Amino acid sequence: MTVHLGLIGGSGLYGLVLDDAEWRPIETPWGAPSDAILTGRLGGMPVSFLPRHGRSHVHAPGELPARANIAALRMLGVTDVVSISAVGSFREKMAPGDIVVVDQFVDRTVGRPASFFGTGCVAHVSLAQPTCPRLSRLAADAAEAAGATVHRGGTYLCMEGPQFSSRAESRLWREVWGCDVIGMTALPEARLAREAELCYATVAMVTDYDSWHEGHGAVDVAAVLAVLAANVALARDLATLLPERLAERGMPCRDGCDRALDHALITAADRRDPALLERLRTIAGRVL
Numbered sequence: 001m002t003v004h005l006g007l008i009g010g011s012g013l014y015g016l017v018l019d020d021a022e023w024r025p026i027e028t029p030w031g032a033p034s035d036a037i038l039t040g041r042l043g044g045m046p047v048s049f050l051p052r053h054g055r056s057h058v059h060a061p062g063e064l065p066a067r068a069n070i071a072a073l074r075m076l077g078v079t080d081v082v083s084i085s086a087v088g089s090f091r092e093k094m095a096p097g098d099i100v101v102v103d104q105f106v107d108r109t110v111g112r113p114a115s116f117f118g119t120g121c122v123a124h125v126s127l128a129q130p131t132c133p134r135l136s137r138l139a140a141d142a143a144e145a146a147g148a149t150v151h152r153g154g155t156y157l158c159m160e161g162p163q164f165s166s167r168a169e170s171r172l173w174r175e176v177w178g179c180d181v182i183g184m185t186a187l188p189e190a191r192l193a194r195e196a197e198l199c200y201a202t203v204a205m206v207t208d209y210d211s212w213h214e215g216h217g218a219v220d221v222a223a224v225l226a227v228l229a230a231n232v233a234l235a236r237d238l239a240t241l242l243p244e245r246l247a248e249r250g251m252p253c254r255d256g257c258d259r260a261l262d263h264a265l266i267t268a269a270d271r272r273d274p275a276l277l278e279r280l281r282t283i284a285g286r287v288l
Ligand SMILES: CSC[C@H]1O[C@H](OP(=O)(O)O)[C@H](O)[C@@H]1O
Pocket: 009, 010, 011, 052, 053, 061, 084, 085, 086, 087, 183, 184, 185, 186, 221, 224, 225
């Protein structure tokens, strides 16, 4: 298996410059992803880029086709997914423009697609360590090489949205729950990437101080987009610098992301639903 980098671009990042670039529409057993996927190469490595909200930002965070997004990347041969996300910061030192390579999540979403599995084939993977440590380290190294101020590790509160948090929520999550950053998208991807046995890392780009900070006004989209516009070149440089680092990662994943399903399936083999198994073959064929 060769290393193939998948990049998911969040708010403000809707395209990348790749060699041999081609936008490829793709269908999955979970429907169509957010948009066609831009395939090509960077530094000789195969790269597939998906704009999470679509190129015109048509999908709301709560309505993203997260299963189709992860399945589509898997079906194209992606082994490592780096997702880029705009976040608000709960920490003074994690300032707008900085990057936080998060390593934990707290879930405040409601009704998002949480699993590829279900009745007819139940699976329970571990999310104790929801991101891939090695991929996260390589992404942090690439971000630093691109000139960013990088914070290694942090807890991402994934809220439902689409409204931003109230001041009371913002303070609760910061002071009582100990979270570091807040966004609306990364956690469903992390869950599904683990089930699809993909290495996954989140590069969170701080755009604001949410609404807890007395010295800053409450967040709004214009403020978020202004910071992102100033940082889009950084995201692109990061993408360019990552393949040469990733090429050295070797197979298999030493943290076991690519074997996450080894002990996860619990439904008796003779009671599994053939129709569900057929869909699952695209992301979990190794263990079915
Ligand atoms: C445009 S502000 C709110 C929006 O930005 C973040 O998007 P993404 O994670 O895709 O970069 C946040 O999660 C919201 O969807």
